Amino acid sequence: MLGKHINLVREKQPLIHNITNYVTVNDVANIILAIGASPIMSDEPDDVGEITSICNGLNINIGTLNKRSIEAMFVAGKRAKELGHVVLLDPVGAGASSLRTDTALRILDEIHPDIIRGNISEIKTLALGQGSTKGVDADIADTVTDDNLDSAVAFAKAFSKKTGSVIAITGAIDLVSDANTCYVIRNGHPAMSKITGTGCQLSGLTCAFAAASIVTSPVDNNLDDASSFAMDSCDKSELTASVAAAVITMGLAGEIGYTHLAPYEGNSTYRNRIIDAIYHMDSETFEKGARYEIK
Amino acid sequence: MLGKHINLVREKQPLIHNITNYVTVNDVANIILAIGASPIMSDEPDDVGEITSICNGLNINIGTLNKRSIEAMFVAGKRAKELGHVVLLDPVGAGASSLRTDTALRILDEIHPDIIRGNISEIKTLALGQGSTKGVDADIADTVTDDNLDSAVAFAKAFSKKTGSVIAITGAIDLVSDANTCYVIRNGHPAMSKITGTGCQLSGLTCAFAAASIVTSPVDNNLDDASSFAMDSCDKSELTASVAAAVITMGLAGEIGYTHLAPYEGNSTYRNRIIDAIYHMDSETFEKGARYEIK
Amino acid sequence: MLGKHINLVREKQPLIHNITNYVTVNDVANIILAIGASPIMSDEPDDVGEITSICNGLNINIGTLNKRSIEAMFVAGKRAKELGHVVLLDPVGAGASSLRTDTALRILDEIHPDIIRGNISEIKTLALGQGSTKGVDADIADTVTDDNLDSAVAFAKAFSKKTGSVIAITGAIDLVSDANTCYVIRNGHPAMSKITGTGCQLSGLTCAFAAASIVTSPVDNNLDDASSFAMDSCDKSELTASVAAAVITMGLAGEIGYTHLAPYEGNSTYRNRIIDAIYHMDSETFEKGARYEIK
Numbered sequence: 042m043l044g045k046h047i048n049l050v051r052e053k054q055p056l057i058h059n060i061t062n063y064v065t066v067n068d069v070a071n072i073i074l075a076i077g078a079s080p081i082m083s084d085e086p087d088d089v090g091e092i093t094s095i096c097n098g099l100n101i102n103i104g105t106l107n108k109r110s111i112e113a114m115f116v117a118g119k120r121a122k123e124l125g126h127v128v129l130l131d132p133v134g135a136g137a138s139s140l141r142t143d144t145a146l147r148i149l150d151e152i153h154p155d156i157i158r159g160n161i162s163e164i165k166t167l168a169l170g171q172g173s174t175k176g177v178d179a180d181i182a183d184t185v186t187d188d189n190l191d192s193a194v195a196f197a198k199a200f201s202k203k204t205g206s207v208i209a210i211t212g213a214i215d216l217v218s219d220a221n222t223c224y225v226i227r228n229g230h231p232a233m234s235k236i237t238g239t240g241c242q243l244s245g246l247t248c249a250f251a252a253a254s255i256v257t258s259p260v261d262n263n264l265d266d267a268s269s270f271a272m273d274s275c276d277k278s279e280l281t282a283s284v285a286a287a288v289i290t291m292g293l294a295g296e297i298g299y300t301h302l303a304p305y306e307g308n309s310t311y312r313n314r315i316i317d318a319i320y321h322m323d324s325e326t327f328e329k330g331a332r333y334e335i336k
Numbered sequence: 337m338l339g340k341h342i343n344l345v346r347e348k349q350p351l352i353h354n355i356t357n358y359v360t361v362n363d364v365a366n367i368i369l370a371i372g373a374s375p376i377m378s379d380e381p382d383d384v385g386e387i388t389s390i391c392n393g394l395n396i397n398i399g400t401l402n403k404r405s406i407e408a409m410f411v412a413g414k415r416a417k418e419l420g421h422v423v424l425l426d427p428v429g430a431g432a433s434s435l436r437t438d439t440a441l442r443i444l445d446e447i448h449p450d451i452i453r454g455n456i457s458e459i460k461t462l463a464l465g466q467g468s469t470k471g472v473d474a475d476i477a478d479t480v481t482d483d484n485l486d487s488a489v490a491f492a493k494a495f496s497k498k499t500g501s502v503i504a505i506t507g508a509i510d511l512v513s514d515a516n517t518c519y520v521i522r523n524g525h526p527a528m529s530k531i532t533g534t535g536c537q538l539s540g541l542t543c544a545f546a547a548a549s550i551v552t553s554p555v556d557n558n559l560d561d562a563s564s565f566a567m568d569s570c571d572k573s574e575l576t577a578s579v580a581a582a583v584i585t586m587g588l589a590g591e592i593g594y595t596h597l598a599p600y601e602g603n604s605t606y607r608n609r610i611i612d613a614i615y616h617m618d619s620e621t622f623e624k625g626a627r628y629e630i631k
Numbered sequence: 632m633l634g635k636h637i638n639l640v641r642e643k644q645p646l647i648h649n650i651t652n653y654v655t656v657n658d659v660a661n662i663i664l665a666i667g668a669s670p671i672m673s674d675e676p677d678d679v680g681e682i683t684s685i686c687n688g689l690n691i692n693i694g695t696l697n698k699r700s701i702e703a704m705f706v707a708g709k710r711a712k713e714l715g716h717v718v719l720l721d722p723v724g725a726g727a728s729s730l731r732t733d734t735a736l737r738i739l740d741e742i743h744p745d746i747i748r749g750n751i752s753e754i755k756t757l758a759l760g761q762g763s764t765k766g767v768d769a770d771i772a773d774t775v776t777d778d779n780l781d782s783a784v785a786f787a788k789a790f791s792k793k794t795g796s797v798i799a800i801t802g803a804i805d806l807v808s809d810a811n812t813c814y815v816i817r818n819g820h821p822a823m824s825k826i827t828g829t830g831c832q833l834s835g836l837t838c839a840f841a842a843a844s845i846v847t848s849p850v851d852n853n854l855d856d857a858s859s860f861a862m863d864s865c866d867k868s869e870l871t872a873s874v875a876a877a878v879i880t881m882g883l884a885g886e887i888g889y890t891h892l893a894p895y896e897g898n899s900t901y902r903n904r905i906i907d908a909i910y911h912m913d914s915e916t917f918e919k920g921a922r923y924e925i926k
Contacts, residue, residue: 063358063653064660064672070359070532071604080532081429082359085402091433107675107699109402134671138681235910237660237670301600305891307910308665309658309903313604320530320602358653365654365827366899375827376724377654380697386728404697596895608899615825615897 044324046286055097055252062104065238078249098252104133118152136166228292254283294318339619341581350392350547357399360533373544393547399428413447431461523587549578589613634914636876645842652694655828668839688842694723708742726756818882844873884908
C-alpha cells in the first residue's frame with residue numbers, strides 16, 4: 042500500500058533544493074533523478090531564496106557545513122516554510138562538534154523541519170541537546186535492536202511529539218515515526234554502511250517522496266502555483282507514510298543491488314547498483330519486498 | 337571529417353582549467369581525462385590567475401556559484417582572454433535566480449566567452465535578459481523540435497552574431513552555431529537526462545576540443561609559449577566545428593554506453609558507461625556514428 | 632610481511648579527518664571505507680578542531696584550497712599534532728601557483744606533517760621551494776625511472792632527513808622513504824593516471840594505514856583515550872612500513888581492478904574497480920602481489 046508513493050514521485054516529479062555536503066552530493070543528485078524527481082543544488086545565501094521558491098522541497102544536510110552554507114540553510118529554510126514546502130533536516134555529525142550540534146538545534150528551533158533523518162546517535166544528540174558520535178555512524182552501544190526496540194519506538198514517538206517533525210532513525214532496523222505511529226522497517230543490507238553517503242542519499246530521496254505526497258498536481262514552475270500545495274493542508278499521516286516508503290525503497294534497493302554484485306565487486310560498484318535499483322523500482326517490486334510493521 | 341577533432345585532442349592533450357560546481361565536478365574531470373586532455377580545478381581568486389595561465393582553456397560553470405567563486409570566474413576569465421585561451425561559459429540555472437542570470441550576463445559582457453553551452457531555456461534567458469528555468473533542464477515548451485527547428489536555428493545564429501560566441505544549445509536535438517553556420521545534431525539518448533551533469537560534462541569536453549583546435553603544438557607548460565596559440569589567430573569556423581565535434585562525441589558516447597547496460601543497470605552505471613565510451617572513442621567510430629546536418 | 636598493515640587497518644578501524652578537494656572527495660571517502668577505516672570531512676575553521684580531536688589521523692589535501700580551507704588546515708593540523716595524531720600532507724599542484732606552493736611550504740614549517748605524499752614534481756617543488764607542474768601530474772622530464780633511480784632515492788632520503796617526514800613519491804615507480812630506508816615499489820598500472828584522484832585516494836588510504844600502525848587499541852571515541860596512541864611514541868620504521876604498505880595496496884588494487892575491465896570499459900568504471908579491489912584486499916593477496924625492494 043505504501044508502494045503508491047513511488048508512483049506519486051514518478052508522476053509529480055518534484056524539484057528538490059539540496060543544501061548538502063560536497064562529499065556525497067553527486068550521488069544525492071543521481072538518486073533523486075533515479076526515482077523520477079529533479080535535484081537542484083545551491084548554497085549561496087544570495088541565491089537560495091529564489092532557488093528554493095521554484096522547488097517543492099528543501100533538503101538541508103550539515104555534512105560539510107561552513108559559515109556561508111549555514112547562513113544559506115536559514116535563508117532557504119525560512120523561505121521554504123513560508124511557501125509550505127517540505128523541509129528535511131539531516132543532522133550529519135551532530136554530537137561530533139559544537140558547531141554541528143548547535144546548528145542542528147538552531148534549525149530545529151527556527152525552521153521546524155517537517156522531517157528529521159539521521160542515525161540514532163545524531164537523533165539522540167538533538168533530543169538531548171548533547172551527545173557523542175563516531176563520524177556519521179551511530180554509536181554501537183546505541184544501535185536499535187530487537188532487545189531495545191520498544192524503548193527506541195517510544196523515544197522516536199516522544200521526539201516527534203516534542204518537535205512536530207516526522208522522525209526517521211536509520212540503521213540495521215529503521216524507525217519512521219510521528220507522535221502516534223511508528224514504522225519499524227527491516228529492509229536493507231549491512232554492506233550499505235561501507236558506502237559513503239547512503240544516509241545522505243536517503244535524505245534526498247525522502248525529501249522527494251515527501252514533496253510528492255503533498256504536491257496536488259504535476260509540478261510546473263509557475264510561482265503563483267506555489268500555494269497550491271502546502272504542508273499546512275497535508276495529512277500528517279500521509280507524510281509519515283511517504284517517509285516510511287522512502288526508507289523502505291532505499292533498503293530494498295540495497296538488497297536488490299547487492300544481488301547484482303560480482304564476487305570481485307565491492308563498495309564502489311555497490312553504490313552504483315543501489316542507485317540503479319532505485320531507477321528500476323516500481324510499486325509492485327516495492328510491495329513484494331517491503332518488510333515492516335507498525336507500532 | 338569532424339572526427340579529426342578527436343585526434344587533435346588526443347595529440348595536443350590540452351590542460352583545461354575548470355571553475356565548476358561541486359555536484360558534477362568529478363565526472364567533469366574524468367571525462368576530460370577520458371578524451372585525452374587534463375583537468376585542473378581551482379576557484380580561489382588568489383589562485384586562479386596563475387592556474388589558468390598554465391592551461392589552454394577555461395571552463396566556467398555557474399552551477400553552485402558563490403561570492404568567492406564568482407570573483408574567481410572574473411579574475412580567471414580576464415586572464416585567460418588576455419592569453420588567448422578558449423573560454424567557455426555554462427550558464428547553469430540562468431533564469432532560475434537573479435544571481436545566476438546576472439552573473440551569466442556579466443560574464444557575457446565582461447569576459448566575452450568564445451563558447452556558450454546550455455539548454456534552450458538558459459540560452460534564451462541570456463538572449464532575453466530574463467526567463468524561467470526548471471532547475472537545469474530546458475522548459476518543455478521551449479524544446480527544440482523538428483517543428484520549430486528553423487526558428488531555433490535562426491535564434492542560435494542571431495545570438496551568436498550578437499555575442500560573437502559559438503552557441504551550443506543542447507537537448508533532444510542539439511544546435512551548434514556561429515553567425516553563419518549551424519550544426520543540427522541528432523546523436524544522444526533520452527536516458528542521458530536522468531544523469532546529473534551530462535551537460536556539465538559536455539562543457540568540459542567541449543572546452544578540451546576547442547582548446548585542442550587552436551593549440552599549435554603539443555602542449556608544454558612553458559609560459560613563454562602561451563602566445564604561440566591564441567584565439568585571435570584561430571579560424572572561427574574551425575572553432576565551431578570543434579564544438580560540434582564535442583557535442584556529437586558526447587551524444588554518440590550516450591548511444592554506445594546505453595548498449596552496454598544490463599537490464600538491471602540504471603542511471604548511475606550509465607554515467608560510467610558514457611565516460612567509458614569517451615575513453616574508447618576514435619575518429620572512425622565517430623565518423624560512422626555522427627548524425628548531423630548543416631543549416 | 633608488510634601485509635600485516637592491512638590487518639591492522641581492518642582491526643583498528645581508524646577514523647580519518649580529511650580536509651580535501653571537492654573534486655575527488657567522494658572517492659577518498661569510499662576508499663577509506665573500502666579498507667575498513669572511516670572518513671569524516673570538515674573544512675570550516677570553527678568545526679575542524681573538535682572534529683580532528685575525535686579522529687586518529689588527519690589528511691590535508693590542497694587540491695582546491697581556498698582562504699577558508701587553508702585556515703582550517705592550520706587549525707586542524709596544529710590540534711592533530713598536539714594530540715599525537717598522524718598528519719599527512721598531499722601538496723596537490725604545488726609549483727603550479729604561488730598560493731599552492733606557499734601554503735604547502737607553510738604547512739611543512741608550521742605543522743611538520745608526519746607524511747608527505749605527492750608526485751615527483753610536487754615534492755621537488757617543496758624541496759626546492761620553487762618548481763613547475765602540469766596540473767597535478769609529474770613533469771615528464773622528472774619521472775623516476777630505472778636510469779635515475781639512485782639519485783631519486785638519494786633525493787627522497789635527503790628530503791625526509793630535512794623534514795623529518797616520511798616521503799612518498801608516486802608515479803610509474805613509487806618511492807617511500809625515511810632518512811635511512813627507501814622502499815622502491817613497482818606495483819600499479821599506467822591507466823591509473825587516466826582516473827582523476829588516484830593520488831588523492833592514495834593519500835586518504837595512506838593516512839588510514841599510518842593511523843592504524845600507531846593506534847594501540849581498537850578505536851573508541853573517548854577523548855580521554857586520545858593520548859593512548861601518539862606519534863611521539865611510535866616506531867618510525869613502522870610508520871614508513873605502513874606508508875609503503877598503503878602504496879603497494881593501491882598499486883596492486885590498480886593491477887587487480889584492471890583485470891576485471893570489459894573491453895568497452897574505461898577510466899570511469901576502472902575507478903570503481905580499484906576501490907572494489909581495495910574492499911576485497913587481504914594480507915595474502917598483498918603478499919603474493921607486492922613488488923618492491925628496499926634501498
